[in-house]
Amino acid sequence: MDLTDKRAQLREFVTRSLGTPNLAGDDDIFEVGGATSLFSVELVIFIEDSLGVPLADDDLERDNFATINAMAAMIDRKHATP
Amino acid sequence: MRIQLTSEQLENRSRFGAFAEEHIAPLAAASDRNGRIEMSVVKRLARERFLGSRVAVSFGGDGLDMISYGLLHEEFGKACSSTRSLLTVHDMVCEAVERLGNENMREQWLPLLTSGERIAAFALTEPASGSDASSIATTAVLEGDEYLITGKKTWISFAQLADVFLLIARDGEHGTMAGFLVPADTDGLVVRPISDILGLRGSMLGEVELTECRVPASSRVGSPKMPAGLIVATALQLGRYSVAWGSVAIAEACVASSFRYSSRRYQFNVPIFEHQLIRAMLTEMLAETKAARLLCYEAGYLAQERKPDAVEATLIAKFFASKAAARISADAVQIHGANGVSKNYAVERHFRDARVMEIIEGSTQIQQITIPKYGLRSYSENR
Numbered sequence A: 001m002d003l004t005d006k007r008a009q010l011r012e013f014v015t016r017s018l019g020t021p022n023l024a025g026d027d028d029i030f031e032v033g034g035a036t037s038l039f040s041v042e043l044v045i046f047i048e049d050s051l052g053v054p055l056a057d058d059d060l061e062r063d064n065f066a067t068i069n070a071m072a073a074m075i076d077r078k079h080a081t082p
Numbered sequence B: 001m002r003i004q005l006t007s008e009q010l011e012n013r014s015r016f017g018a019f020a021e022e023h024i025a026p027l028a029a030a031s032d033r034n035g036r037i038e039m040s041v042v043k044r045l046a047r048e049r050f051l052g053s054r055v056a057v058s059f060g061g062d063g064l065d066m067i068s069y070g071l072l073h074e075e076f077g078k079a080c081s082s083t084r085s086l087l088t089v090h091d092m093v094c095e096a097v098e099r100l101g102n103e104n105m106r107e108q109w110l111p112l113l114t115s116g117e118r119i120a121a122f123a124l125t126e127p128a129s130g131s132d133a134s135s136i137a138t139t140a141v142l143e144g145d146e147y148l149i150t151g152k153k154t155w156i157s158f159a160q161l162a163d164v165f166l167l168i169a170r171d172g173e174h175g176t177m178a179g180f181l182v183p184a185d186t187d188g189l190v191v192r193p194i195s196d197i198l199g200l201r202g203s204m205l206g207e208v209e210l211t212e213c214r215v216p217a218s219s220r221v222g223s224p225k226m227p228a229g230l231i232v233a234t235a236l237q238l239g240r241y242s243v244a245w246g247s248v249a250i251a252e253a254c255v256a257s258s259f260r261y262s263s264r265r266y267q268f269n270v271p272i273f274e275h276q277l278i279r280a281m282l283t284e285m286l287a288e289t290k291a292a293r294l295l296c297y298e299a300g301y302l303a304q305e306r307k308p309d310a311v312e313a314t315l316i317a318k319f320f321a322s323k324a325a326a327r328i329s330a331d332a333v334q335i336h337g338a339n340g341v342s343k344n345y346a347v348e349r350h351f352r353d354a355r356v357m358e359i360i361e362g363s364t365q366i367q368q369i370t371i372p373k374y375g376l377r378s379y380s381e382n383r
């Protein structure tokens, strides 16, 4: 799966899960999207296992998960330096 | 599609069942009566590596797959729900440390937890904060390189036994929920036993009061910047799965006892099994037990495959199985007649234990609030 696919799948997963098709890339999902702590668990599993991007201890920060763009940027970074 | 246990899972199930029959079942009634489980049982659980069994082998665990882990809870739960519940809370702490703790914490704590040298409990609930966990008032304030923790926890399973608590507190700086490993012998920490409860009587409940308890900053599980509630949700995800299986266990034990009893007990010159109304109850009990187990298998399969859908499947499995256990155990008491309310049969204990399953790890009502949100994902028009 290339980076563009990963970004698209991430967007699809987040908007479908939160029922917010119009969520903007910079909207804070924990505020606008109403993401719960259970959703954080799903999100971590999705990024690690469905997208195949292993997360390190210090990746698990709110700022990395707050918006679709932040998550995509984290995935990009990890792609560049696996 | 194939619903079939692997040979390893079948072997695990027989091993768990044999252990439970030999070492847990004989002590279950006494545990219930005395409100405790024996240290000899805890030691044996540790020796056989049943504590922290999900943890990776490199940290001393058994790296048990999720289906085997469910079978462990079914086999142990059929014998004694209180003993089974020790695995739930201890393993929730292992799960949080393994998934969210840093390398130092894993290396320090996991071998101690998997060897049973330290028993862990999970402390979230407070006198004024139950279902609404986000309202906890216990605070953790960073002072230099230590956190100062103050607050009161209650209804904590195995608080009387635990050497260490995964304690959930509000971070004084960010206001978010944070988890800390707090040793039970920390200055300022007092445990007060809670006894004489209705069900899970052997689970050594306690209230835990903390007055300016100091723990090193490194006791915090995960980064201070972690998404709010991830620590609690991660631990509860495993806890909920185990409680779903524990509910199947109660249901299965009640079904088995009801078939045996109804075949032996004669009224109106026939075994009561021959009476259609008894068969009607047995049919419901059997079907619901199998349905609950299938939901648990689905949740376990999805979790093992690391699919995000495991979260929803686990909520549904726990919701259905805990309600089923409550209904089935009530019918089991009915089928056993006066014997059903006596100590002559374990269904009386299972009936009381089943009541608890609908309250812990997200009550039935909380599941009824949460599960429809997942339904909307699947069925909403703008999907």
Ligand SMILES: Cc1cc2nc3c(=O)[nH]c(=O)nc-3n(C[C@H](O)[C@H](O)[C@H](O)COP(=O)(O)OP(=O)(O)OC[C@H]3O[C@@H](n4cnc5c(N)ncnc54)[C@H](O)[C@@H]3O)c2cc1C
Residues within 6 Å of the ligand: B089, B121, B122, B123, B124, B125, B129, B130, B131, B132, B154, B155, B156, B157, B158, B199, B200, B203, B205, B356, B359, B360, B361, B362, B363, B364, B365, B366, B369
């Ligand atoms: C045997 C036992 C062991 C336990 N072990 C632990 C442990 O190890 N660690 C720990 O932290 N806690 C533990 N608990 C506590 C348990 O997690 C709580 O009891 C549970 O979260 C429910 O909280 P509560 O009892 O305060 O009930 P409340 O939250 O006060 O709920 C009371 C009733 O109101 C309902 N209700 C609440 N909110 C709503 C709503 N929004 N809509 C509709 N109905 C609602 C509930 O479903 C329930 O029926 C244990 C409890 C028991 C009984």
